[in-house]
Amino acid sequence: MRLLVIPISTRQVLIYARPLGRDLSKERSLTDKVTQKAAETWAKWEEADKGWKKHLVSWGNRVQQRIPYQEWGLKSIPSLNSQRRLDPSYGTKQVDVLFPGNAIRSERLRTMLRAIATERQDLHRKRMMWSFLAAPLTAPIGLIPIVPNIPFFYLVYRGWSHWRALNGSKHLEFLVEKDLLNLMSHPGLEKLYAKRVSYALEHTQLDKPFAEMVENVEKSDDKLLLRMKDAKKLASILEAPDLALEAERAIVQVEEKLKAEDQKNKDDENSSKKDT
Template identity: 30%
Template sequence: MSAPLRSMRIFALPLSKNLAKSPTSVPLVFYHVQMPAVAVSQAGSTPLHKRALNWTANTWNSWGEAKGGWKLKVHTYGEKVIERIEFEENALKSVDTALGPALASLSKIKEINPSDSTEGGVATRIPLFHPTSFSNPQPLDHLKSFLAHRGPAHRKYFYLWLGAIPFTAPFMVIPIIPNLPFFFCAWRAWSHWRAFRAADYLQSLVEHSVVVPTPSPTLDRLYQSDASDTADSLQSLNPARIPEFISTYDLSSTTATELGRAIDQAKLRSEKSANTDSQKDK
C-alpha cells in the first residue's frame, strides 16, 4: 500500500506569459494530479458508482455516433457546453481521492509527531512539479490560494445545481425524450461536488506538509519556445513539446486534451482582460 502512494504527483503549468489574473488575482495555472494506479490484485470488482459513470460515458459516446435525430443534436450541443466548462473544474473533478494517502492516517501521525509526514512507516512526499521559471508567486503558495478559492466556489455551485433538480420534475411528463434538464442539473451538481471534494482533499494534503515543490527539467523544456515564436498572450508554453510531457510522466491522452483546452481558455481570458484594461484606459 505504501509504495503506490509515493507515485502520486501534482503538475503546475502556468498558462499566460503575463501571468494574467484570474478572479482570485493569482496567475492562471493548469494543475494536473496524477493518482497512483490501482494494482490488479487490489482492484477487485468495479464499484457501483464507477460502473454507473462508465455506463453514462458509453451512452453519451453512442449518442455522438448516431446517424442523426435528437440524440446527435443533444450530443453536439453538449460537447459545446463541455468545451466552455472552466479547465480548473475539469482538472479537479478528475482527481480520484480514494487512491491517495489516507488523511486519517496522516492526522494520527501528526498528533504523535507534528514534524512527521508518514503513512505506515513510509515517508509520504507528493512532488509538486513546476517549471523553474514559476517562482512569483511561489508554486506552493499559489496552490494554497487556488484551492482556498476553488473549494468554496464548487461547494456553492453544487448546492445551487442540486437545488435546481426539483424544478426539472415537470419535464418527466414528456414520454419520448429523456428528462434532459434533470440529467444536466444532476451532472453539473456531481461535477462541482467532485471538484469540491478534490480541492478539500488537496488542501488537507498541503496542510499536512506532504506536498513538496519540485522544479522539473522536463517542464523547463516544455516552456522553451522556438526562435520563430512570436510574443502573444501565452507564456512560452511550447505545444509541440506536450507529447514529450505526456510520455515522460506516463500521462493519458485525456490529459493532453485537457491541457490544450486550458491553453485555449487562458488565451481567451487574457485577451478579454487586455480588452477590459484598454477600455478602462480610454
C-alpha cells in the same frame, strides 16, 4: 497519485492529478463505475448521425468546453477517502508534485497550491447545492414522451461535477496543510518551458539560468506560454494521456481571457483619448 502543475500563462496554472499504475489496478468505487458507464454511453451517442442524440452530444460538448479549466483540474484529484481506501497508509507519505522550475519558483508553489485548493471551495459548494436542489423541479419534463429530461440530467451532472471539484480541493488543501508535497522540477518540463518562456518574454534567452528565467516570468504581465500543440507534448512528457484534453481546454480558455482583457484595455485607452 502524482500532482502535475502546468503553467498555461505567466500567471495561470493548471493542476492535474495523474493516478499511479497501482491505483488503477485497485477495485473501483461505485461512483467510478457509474462514471465509466456514462462515458461509454456518451461515446456511443457521439456515433449517431442524426436525431436527438447527435444534437444532445453537440450541445453537451460545447457546455463541457465552457466549464472552467480550474474545475476540471480539481475534479482530476480523487477524494481523500478514496485514496485511503486504495492505500490505508495514505496521508503519512509525501505526494510528488512535478512542475517546471524555470517557470515557477519552488518557494511560491506551496502558496499557489493553497490558493488553488481554497479559493473556489465556496463556489463549488453553493453551486453543488443549487444544482441538486433544482434538479427535482425539472421532473415534469420527464413526462413528455420520447424527449429525454435534459435539464434534469444537466443539473445532476453539474452538481456531481461541483461535488468532485470540492472533494478534490479539500484533498489538495489537506496535502498542503500537512506538508505532504514533495516538489520536484521535471527535466522534460524544464526543456519545454525554456523554449516557451524565451519565446513569450522579450530579453529572455533560451540558455538563461533558471533563477533569472523564473524572475522574468514573475515580473512580466500575464502572457500565454503554451500553444495548442504543446498539450500532446505535455501528455507524452508526463506519461498522462488524459492531460492533453485538459491542457487544450485550459489553453483555449486562458487565451480567450487574455484576448478579452487586451481588447478591453484597448477600448479603455481609446475612450480616454476621446475624452481628452
